[in-house]
Structure formats: structure tokens, C-alpha cells
Amino acid sequence: GVCTYTHALASTRALEDAINKPIPANATYIRNLVMAMQFMHDHVVHFYHLHALDFVDVANALQADPAKAAKLAQSISPRPAKAEDFVAVQAKLKTFIESGQLDPFTNAYFLGGHPSYYLEPEAN
Secondary structure (H helix, E strand, C coil), X not given: CCCCHHHHHHHHHHHHHHCCCCCCHHHHHHHHHHHHHHXXXXXXXXXXXXXXXXXXXXXXXXXXXXXXXXXXXXXXXXCCCCHHHHHHHHHHHHHHHHCCCCHHHCCCHHHHCXXXXXXXXXXX
């Protein structure tokens, strides 16, 4: 995990082992359910927050056609997607990029349109 439930569970198990205290079966079931939720959450965090920038040219999203982006989003998800929502995202992204406070993104290769990126702007 990314320093969340897995560390809490490890420290709890260490304490239980230290005092030689077994836990009830229902507690094990609950821990297993929480760990399963952690597993799903962790995969989303790893992809969208930690690995996505290896595949997505964030700045190129400013070149996207919001209507095409909404159509693409609608084709892969049942969640409603409107062009107006993508216009708002573009405005927020533009403000962020123009602020000059990109932190880890400052002078990063992907802000210059690196040729390794091949997604259409709407997919970015």
C-alpha cells in the first residue's frame, strides 16, 4: 500500500503478537474486507496519481475539443459527460499551467509535447 491501511494493520498485528493476543474471527473478516477495499483504492491511486503522467500529456489537453472529449468519455463510461465540464477543466488547467507554479512539472519533458506521447488531446 501507499502508507495507508497496510501500515496500520502491520503495527496492530505487531502489538497483538507482542502481547500474544489472538483476535476474534469477525475481526479477521472485517480486516480482510478493509484490506480488499485498500487493494482496490491502491490500484486507482497508483495508476491515476503515480503512473498516469507516464502516459498522459497533461498540457496537451488544452488543445482538446471539449465536445470530442465528452464523446470519448461517454463511450468508455456510463457517467454523464458534458462538453461544458471539459471547458471548465481546460480553464482550470490553463490557469494552473500559466501560474508557473507547476512544482514537479516545471521544465518537465512532457510539457513540451514529447514525441513519445501519442494520445489525442481529447484522451489526455
